[in-house]
Amino acid sequence: MxxxxxxxxxHPVRVIVDRDTVNDSTLEAGxxxxxxxxxxxxxxxxxxMGTDPAEPGGETNG
Structure with missing residues (x-):
């Protein structure tokens, strides 16, 4: 697909393809x-800002 x-x-969007969180992408605003x-x-x-779990100290929105 x-x-x-x-x-x-x-805000940027984290894109996870086929449940592969190691090789995810960030789609910036615009x-x-x-x-x-x-x-x-x-x-x-x-x-x-500050909620990306991949960044040190980042937390999820959830």
Whole structure:
């Protein structure tokens, strides 16, 4: 599956393809990008400053 995602929000979005959290991507605000998911799973998580779990001291929104 190929999907074009456009981030029209104010914050970057974490894009996880096929549940692979190691090779995830960040889609910045205003960006538009094509993603390919062989397993058919795309997960989107809006990030705010200091809430990225991949960053030291980051916490989840949840």
């Amino acid at each position: 190929k999907v074009r995602i456009g981030n029209e929000g104010e 960006a538009d990008e094509l993603f390919e998911a062989n397993g058919g799973v795309l997960e989107l998580r809006e990030l705010e």
